[in-house]
Amino acid sequence: MIAGARLAASRRVSGLVGVILTGFCSALAAGLLILILGYVVVQGWGAINPAFLTQLPHPVGVSGGGVANGIVGTLIIVALAMLMAVPVGVLTGLYLAIYGRGLTAECVRFLAEVLSGVPSIAIGLFAYTILVQPFRHFSGLSAAFAFAILMLPLMIRTSEEAIRGVPTAIREGALALGLPDYGGVIHVVLPAARPLIVTGLLLAIARVTGETAPLLFTAFGSEFWELNPGNPMATLAMQIFKYAISPYDDWHRQAWGGALLLILAVLVLNVGARWALRGRAKRS
Amino acid sequence: MSIELDSHRTLTAARGRAAQRGLTTRQAVADRAFRVALLGATLLFVALVAGLFIELVHGSWESIVTFGAGFLWSSEWNPVTNHFGALPFIYGTLVSSAIAIVIAGVVGISAAVFLAEFAHPVVARPVSFFIELLAAVPSVVFGLWGLFVLAPILGHTVEPFIQRYLGFLPFFSGPIYGVGLFTAGLLLALMIVPTVSAIARDLIQAVPNELREASIALGATRWETATRIVLPSARSGIVGACVLALGRALGETIAATMVIGNRPAISASLFAPGYTLSSVIANEFTEATSSIYLSALLELGLILFVVSVVVNGCARILMWSMLRSQGRRS
């Protein structure tokens, strides 16, 4: 009897210890975000000023300067990537949602899953071999191509899920009116699926905005204003990388400033994506 | 009432017209164009993935022909003599990823258990949210933080401390630089913890409640239920989540490049600098002057690609099989 009670006590204690330890791990993981975020804000805040946001980088040894061309380059490359990834991603998602039962569809789905795990640097190499090597110069376009491929798996999956999520009753309502397949999809199904597709798009944009590896040998970087995506372009992420591994304190400071901008952009996109989703959940 | 009947008559009158109507030519064309667009986009996607593989093989062909399978276990990497072997990079990739997955596995699964089984929603929701946002932090920011914050702490405090007590082990011997395999592994671990914990949490939550209730009814505590009943039944899926996270660690480039030290050497000590497959590509690709050099770097990319496909394929199959068996059970 007493032995039983003692056993129960030791079991309770080990349970309590377990809960505390696992709770500590949760706090550690969540606290890490706050730690990194806090560090970037503290270090980066001082670097951000009007010159940083509006000027070109200064040459080595000349202090000051900014990352304006990197910001603009990032925007242009991400916008181009979006233009490529959205039609292919949404249409493939539609294909999977509409004809998605056969072996072909399963294979496409599996390819998308696998592609989502392929290192971005390998995708950068692919962009290099088909869009840089033949033309013998780096370009913003090749970077956008690499980004588009990085965005595709997420775009395809969220589009398919969004379209499948539209109630059958709504789809059949369009069919029953005698709308052709494309009419029902364009006028009824896609508008109903749009919030979720936009969420996926925002997450995909957030993912590539912070990408650096595939840019090294596609966009390459530039010290100048470069608005033509046919030429090498600067991006914010690459500037951070370059400044961080340099030996200059002033550049380190600028790296933190760039990191702050980048992390804010990515977090805003992520929170925005979740927010768009919540609005939808509330309505239905 | 009569107004409504009138409107019916108007509609009836128009009906003759409606009955004659077929699909207009424009609609027929649009309908066909729509189908073609769907199929075309899907085929384009498949072609892109196939093209990715083909281009990598094509680009590394020179290196494959020149070095053969010996590329995988030669440890010489010499651009001057044009002798290339991938072993130091494979070693650095495997070691840093192994450190990462061990740490991230323990921390991530623990966090998942806590969030799914014990935490009140008021706590679980924001904590999960923060952990998921951690996954969104760009790797270059992780790298920056790793280089200026993590590496100095490890180099000045943690690694000397470990060495003082465990320095007799070859893994913890030798000079300490701050940057190195251990630092890279730890940083990678932080980066993949969200992957492990988010997926593992979802899988744990997917375990049917009847199992928990049955266990509690038998007199098990909640901790015992969580560790002996719930976790084992989600095991294959959680292993899948870890494999998936491992895949991300293997391919992670920028953050690893910034803290691993970038030295193509194989040393037993985890505190020594190393090099990974992806970071050597990142550092040397634009400087590769000879075509065989470029080809060797592309072959490293091909290795990364193949490994990531195998690893991800395994991870998906593990997770699918778990969800499917659960579907059968319930």
Add this chain to the structure above:
Amino acid sequence: MQMTVVGATNDAPVEDEADVALRARSISAWYGTKLAIRDVSLDFRRHSISAIMGPSGCGKTTFLRCLNRIHESALGARTTGEVMLDGTNIYDPDVNPVVTRRRIGMVFQRPNPFPTMTIFENVVSGPRYTGLSGNPRELRDIAEEALRGAALFDEVKDKLDDPALSLSGGQQQRLCIARALAVQPEVLLMDEPTSALDPLSTLKIEELMEQLATAYTVVIVTHNLQQAARVSHYAAFMLGDADRVGSVIEYAPTQQIFTHPTDRRTEDYITGRFG
């Protein structure tokens, strides 16, 4: 056994050939490999209300969905048999199901207004997107006519640009009826149109059905016997067999089927001796 049932339904209560608006012949339908209805043949009289009743799972909804070829839109679903509409078999390979659905409208069990559209946009979505009319003034006229036809116009005329989902359930269902009418169909299929509605809304829609029958051929599926007795002119009773394969047991003028059912199973169902 099966033959006698088919024979019975062939003595359909429609005497005059010209009065038949829609004629289903030997319709069988599958979901994947599961047979849902076997060999159903029914004639529907022009400008009348025909009710199809039966316990749940008897295949009455499946049969209704075969009449406008919407059954086959589900993955793995399949239909055999013929449905004659004005002398043409709508299952003929030359006939486009999309065009057929414009002639045979449908109202569903639950109101399904298009969630992203306003009231007005919902009503005109058919004519607008099938290419019947793109003219704004004409669309406005069509919307008004259709809404009047569905006895909804007076309630919504001042808020046509409000979201369709702002309407009550009963109003949404009448909006869906208006949406179907706006395509100017000849036949209107209604799949338990009041099962998700409160009694007052149900009454409104039942009244509406009587008016609709002056201009349309209405086929309604219902598991509500009182409703079938109240609104329909003809009634068919369907029942699933041991394998849950549905077929028609009896088809007759409503009056007759409720007072002198010829089949024992119909009598059992009507008098409530059936689950």
